Amino acid sequence: MHRIFLLLSLLLLGGLSGFNVLADTGVASQPHYVELVKQKAATLRLSEEDTWRRLLHFRRDYFSATGVSSYVDDETYFYSDDGFFDAESELQATIDALFIEDGLDNQHAQCRFVYRFKWLTSQLKLDAAKMPAASCTDYAEWRAQVNAHSVSLIFPATALNSPSSMFGHTLLRFDPKDIEGGSDWLSYALNFGANINNDDNSVSFAFRGLAGGYPGVYNMMRYFEKIKEYNRMENRDIWEYKLNYTPEEVDLILTHVWELKDINFDYYFFDENCAFRLLELLELVRPEVNLTERFKLDAIPTNTVRAVVEEGLVESTYFRPSELAELHARINSLPKSIQRLGKELSNDIGMMDTPEFSTLSQEQKGEVVQIAYSYLRYEQLQIPRNEAMAKRSYQLLLALNKLSSKKVVVDRPDAPETGHKTITAGVSLGERNDDVFQQVNYRVTYHDLLDNEKGYLRGAQIILFNTEVRHYNDGGLKFNRFDVVDITSLSKRNMFLKPLSWKVQFGYERVYSRDEEVGVFQLNGGAGHSYELSDSVELFGILTGRIEHNKQFNSIIEPAIGVEAGLLYYSPIGTQKIDLSGSQFLNDDYRMRAEFAQNFNLGVDHALRLSLAQEWHNDDDFYDISLGYRYYF
Amino acid sequence: MKRFLLATSLMAASLSASAVAPGGDSCGWGNMFFDGQSGLPSHVIASITNGTSGNATFGMTSGTNGCSANGTLTYGGKSMIDMSSIMTEFSEDVARGHGDALTTVAVALNVEAEDRQVFDAVMHENFAVIFPSENVTAEDAMMSVLKVMKSDARLSKYAA
Structure with missing residues (x-):
């Protein structure tokens, strides 16, 4: 059917030198012109073009009849009922909409989908004289206001004691010409985030945020609102990467941004998040750039920043310290x-x-x-x-x-993208209680207290999905541990600031319990204080609580209380830690552990790690030592 | 903006006649200085998903919750950018005589680069005029800024 249609249209055009010629004969009444345009679009297979697919935010989707579907979760984004997955159908319906004679105001397709209109006009050489002329006052007003010449990728980094900032965030900032002579505070920031219902409680939120229950939308505001939000309210440093996009490319990005006004996407914390959506925008106007391809499963903002740097899109980098960092710098001066x-x-x-x-x-x-x-x-x-x-x-x-007071200068730390990569795999050799073992470990993300601190926040450990498998020469293959989450936040207290340090960990681990190595499920956490003894030495102490499911115990869940104290030394060769911890269970069992660990940084993405531990469990005591290689990728 | 929710009763009393309920009930130029955190639990929620709660603006004149994104304060017949949320930062910069918030206000008022130093200096000298007490509202302060500019030879043209 489709093929016949194509053939017909080709035949029809055979004797003519071009569409415009045909159009110019004046024979074609308006509906006729629309049909010709639609036929030409089909002939040129425009709907298969990358740009069109990117405009519709298509991705591969094995459950879709066409093998693709859109990230957009909003029917107002499509003119065709099948537009969600059928690129050709949406293209044809869009052309129809562009030619509609009624309602030639801001709601008209020409005004709402400015990029589509622009692109189709150039691809199909549309003749404006043969089309209705819509008056897009809203768009014109908006573009006059968001008067952009260049674009920067903005990365508010992680902050201690703000678990919600865990991986950072990214947004775009659009600057007018000669921003150096003006104020970037007045520039516009484009943010993609969940649109949250205030009435929700946080449990429902946590679930919906991760599982995708909130619609994600774009919004724009003056950049000072963002400076205020991150630099002030959340005490987060902001990294700003000016991109080498031309004013024409910036113009095109905004053209598409307008199409996304009030359009809902599903928001998922891990993958279809802020960072991913912005990469789509950067790709759209630079077809040769492939950013989203790199992030199939998760889009951690640091990694997206790294991708943008690696693709050579960054012209210059600017560091905007948090108000707290400025206060620290002032105090220390x-x-x-x-x-x-x-x-x-x-x-x-x-x-x-x-x-x-x-x-x-x-x-x-x-x-x-x-x-x-x-x-x-x-x-x-x-x-x-x-x-x-x-x-x-x-x-x-x-x-x-x-x-009056001086302008404060905060030393610029290493930029986040210069730090180690976020997935870690390693192999190690060790001995536990006279049994030699080989171990492989794999961590999905992100950073522990001992990893190379370059580009990361000191004292902030965020681990998700950390796995260790051991092979004991005498005991065979053992699943040694699986941490679902393991977060530690050590914020230093001083004369001025009195923050709490805390940790929380949840997962499966093998422990020695009542004369036997057993696998247990456990949740532990604690809160305490940490202090800076010098520029490179930190001390912390934490009161801890633990609940454990252990088949050696009589109860299903056994609680324990304990303490942990440690010393961190950020030495030039790598971070060193001495850690003492103990737990007393309600059933009178106890466990204590002392560990010395040293990371040897071998460049940014490689390291050696030494661990020497001694453990005491009720009447037994033994050691666990290992030396391993770690690779970050 | 949600974080700057303040007691509306306090602000209502100090609104001058020149502006019509700027920004709506819970936001905008009625803000007082030295504001604190509203402590809404949704703040945490919003920051995890980097979201906004019910105030999705798009750089347009008005946001969806009735909070004006551009303010209805006017000077010289033009509506003024809503800088109420950085008025506390502005007060600090005025006190010191330098800073980003001070530059921002100068740029927003179209003060040319060659007059910015004068602007900074004049603001600095008139700190106590612009901010007569801790209970001044953002709008009052902005009106005083314009008044001070009008009485300065170099700056008067920007506050016409």
Whole structure:
């Protein structure tokens, strides 16, 4: 049927030099022209073009009749009932819609699907004179406002104590011409995220966020809203990658962004997330770039940033430290004795009248006042507006107005994409209790406390799906451990900041229990404090709780309480850890473990790891030592 | 914007006649300084999925929850960009006489590059005029900024 149609249209065109010629004869009334256009589109097989498929956000889908379907989960995105999976049908229906004579306002296909219209116009050499002319005032207003010349990929990095920021986030920023002479705060940010119903409780959220119950939508706002959100509210540093897209390419991206206004996608935390959606936009206007292909299962923002860098799309990188990082830098620029004054001043404005303060130099006074003010702002993050605090803040600003303070400089850390890759596999050789073993391990993501810290946040461990399989020379093959999740967050406390450190771990592991090695399911977690002893040494102590399902025990679930303390040394050759932990079960069993571990960094993506551990379980004690190689990819 | 929800009763009292309920009830120019976190549980939710709760704007004049994305404050007949959420940052920069928020406001008011230093200096000198107390609203402060500019020879042309 289709083929006959094609043949017919070819025959029809045989004697003519081109469509425009035919169109120009004036013989064709309007419906006739539409039909010709549709035939030409079919003949050219436009619907098979990459651009068209990318515009429809198609992906391979084995359950679809056509083998493909769209990521878009919104019927308003398609003119054809089958547009969700049938590219040709949607193309034909789009052409029909572009020619509709009624309702030539903002809802018209020419206004809603500007990229489609533009692309079809150039591919089919559409004659504007033979088409209805829609008046797209909304689009024009929007483009005047989002007046973009260049585009940057924005990556708010992970923050300690903000599990929700675990893997970071990415968004795009559109800058006008001569942004250096203006203010990037006023630029527009394009964000893809879930559109959340405020009434939801967090359990329902967690499930729906991961399983895909929330619609994902794009939205745009001034970039200062994002700076405020990440740099201030969430204390996250922001990395900004200016891309080498031309103004014409930027224009095209925006043309498509407009098509996505109010369009729902399914949002999945792991794969079809913010990062993935942005890659689609970057690919659309640079057909030779293949970004989304790299991320079949998960799109962790760091990796998408790395992909964008590797594809050679980045022109320059800018680091925008969080407000907290700036406060830290300011505090550290002063001697300890003066730092203390900042803290005191934030609580008591009268401090400014004391001799201690008045003997400071003018410059130091300014810094102390600035620290006191910034610290109050930091404290204000956790609580609603408070009259007394607002008053003190204001008085500090009045003082600052007379003293002024310097622009603070925060040392730029290594960029996240320069760190190790996020999947880890390794082999090791070891001995446990006089039995030699060989081990293979595989971690789906992301970073542990000992891994090379370059490009990662110190003290933040995020492990998902970590597997260890051992072969014992005497005991055969054993599934040694499977961590579903293993997160540790060590935020350092100091004179100003008093954050909690915490950890949570859940999974399967083999333990020695009552004269036997057994597999147990366990959940443990804890909270405590950590401190920085020097630039490269950290100390932590945590009170822990554990529940365990162990067939050696009488109860189905046995609870335990315990403690853990450790020392981390970030040495030039790799991170070192000394860790002591103990748990006392309700049934009187106990376990203790002491471990010395050292990571030897071999470049960024390779490492050796040494572990020397001694364990005590009730009346037994034994050792577990291993040396392994780890590869990050 | 959801995080800057503030007591509406406080702001209502201080709205001047020149603006018509800027930004709606719970957002916009009525914001007070030194705001805190509203503590909505949805904040956590929103940040995990990098989402927004019910306020999907698209850089257009109005968001879906009635919060004006562009504000209805006007100067010289033009509507002003809603910078109410960075007014606290602005106050700090005015106090010091430098900073990104100060530059942002200058650019938003179309102050040319060659006059920005003057703008910074004039704002800095008039801190106590623009921010007479801790209870000033973002709108009051913005109106004072324009007033101060009008009385300065170099800056008056931007506040016409």
